[in-house]
Amino acid sequence: MVATNAGGVNVLRYGDMRAQVVGVEAVLADGTVLSHMGGLAKDNTGYHLAGLFTGSEGTLAVVTAVRLRLHPLPTEVVTAMLALPSASAAVAAAAQLRRELDSLHALEAVFDGAMALVSRHLGSPPPVGAELLRECPAAGGDAAGGDAAGGESGPVWLLAEAAGRVDPADDLVAALARLDVGAAVPDHHVAVALDPTRRRRLWAFREQMTEAVNAAGTPHKLDVTLAPDRLAEFVANVPAVVRSADAGATTVLFGHLGDGNVHVNVLGAGADGGP
Template sequence: MMADAVFLDGLRGQGIDIAPPEPRYLEEPRGRWPGVAVAVVRPRSTDEVALVLRAAHAAGVGVVPYGGGTGLVGGQVTPEPGRILLSLERMTLVRAVDSQSLVIEAGATLEAVHRAAETVGRRFPLTLASQGTAQIGGCLATNAGGVNVIRYGSARALCLGVEAVLADGTVWNGLTRLRKDNTGYDLRDLLIGSEGTLGVITAAALRLFEPPAVEGVAMFAVPSPAAAVELLGLAQGMFAGCVSAFELISRQGLRFLRAVGPEVHFPFAEDPEWMVLVELGLPAGMEIEAAFGALFEAAGDLVRDAVIAQSGVQARQMWELRESIPDANRRIGAISSHDISVPIADLPRFIAEADAHLAGWDVRVNCFGHVGDGNLHYNAFPAEGRSRDSYDSAAVKRAVHDLVVAFNGSVSAEHGIGRLKVGDLERYADPAKLMLMRAVKAALDPKGILNPGAVLAR
């Protein structure tokens, strides 16, 4: 059943805020889907979320949970008519905070989570370029990664418990702040990463961390991805537990930035073929410049040049370069973008084989990403003077993804499945995994009202 006037009037009669969808609710960053929706429903509390889902379940109305709208695989929009968007943007309350944990509602932006942690001198380490817009509920629903996974883990590892409303309006209070709890199935982990298809996360208990006493950033020019992986192992051996980020950047990414912007500061006089951005967070008594200097000396032929940030401004400039690469990619226009992961030790061989695989396609490859956790953005772009339309983008994607699977990797490392990769999941997932996923979906959402069309094919 599609949402109709009677259904919406019933919700209004219970005090639920309902509005026509503004354009921002119907767009997603890559413009792949023109979203549609009957209305945007904006509850103010968990009880109101429960009222909405109870009514939608009874009427069989599809509900698409909407966070900050920053997702890149279309999980937050629906091209099918008759659905309602459920936005938690009004649910931003900090319910509790102490030196170890923070309980906050799902509509709070990631930036607001950071500020709340800072009030008690702590840090919530999940960091995204979109953190001013991305909401913590959406970050958990997609198990967001970001640049600090190597040290702190993804969103799942940073969450102690969640409160969620199930498809029939049942409220599950799983807001435990326990570090250990072996009382049955881990329902928290089931909901995290489910992209709103099993329940709607309304609040979360998050882990907080003591900020490192000393932090710093450096860029290292390396001759190859193999050297980058060796340098990663060396850094982790020298500074165990202190490597906060380790980002691989290619010369092609720098060329795109020089060609189309955004305008950034380039650390080396001549662009190296490969470089890595390294961030260290050290205990008191250690000096950043001395630590990076020791790493440079120990690296030998693994490193050809290095620039150590001498100030906070220079550190931000280095990060701006890395974070501007996706924007430059959008301006160039990819044939096919791939958010993939392979075992870290296999990254150099994967890059070499993928490059060789695509050599005959007349493409430019911009390979960059979080080498510290095996997550690459391996993206193919048209050769200069050619348009994207002159390529078979589906064939390019298939070629890359087939190779990823041959390396026992994942075709969705950090952005999720959404609507974009439903077919990929069907093609590449283990049949037993798909069977179990469908069984869980049928048990928790038997009418299929939660984010229909996302993650699992019908």
């Protein structure tokens, strides 16, 4: 996790791995051991070795020990799932929630054909917006999704989670009611879960995505991080770009909308071989 500067679903709240590493020990290629494990909040004594080695993927040294920043575990958590008409609507919703909700803990997106794939894998339609599903070829359907007419993406399912020491449910519900994404979000396209069992059911449609993709075939995987104003265009256009290189390929998109990171998975003819 240190060598790759891993992130995860809570980057928008806590930052990536680099933000958690406050001390590091590493061994250079010649056997020299560099150790800076003090963990001070402010340390001006030379290079910031923790930041340098985090994300270096072993090219500079082998990390042998780290000192990590810890965060209090939130005791109150509420999760919501929204079915939105497009990636641009999801990006707008995510930006508004980040501005208005201090307790925001996660913002995840499952795009169009990806939701069809994971729903088929789970044997269950999504809790909201099931009528919006467009089939993914990898799930046995007919349409790839992701590049609808007019250069706009298909529907997107947004997971928004708030957490803290004080129950954030009222704040999250109020923020959802204020969303301005070009049109009102119908009540039947919003689900809010307070208890762990219902929250796990919502999260299953995001957390089982990797398993669903792997069950459909051997994917080519890419992690792409974009500025918010580029993300909707990317999601709308990348399936067609992939098909222009391989007409039999299907693109499955999901990821961390809170930090602009999209997991691009390419399945289908030729997708498991070649560069």
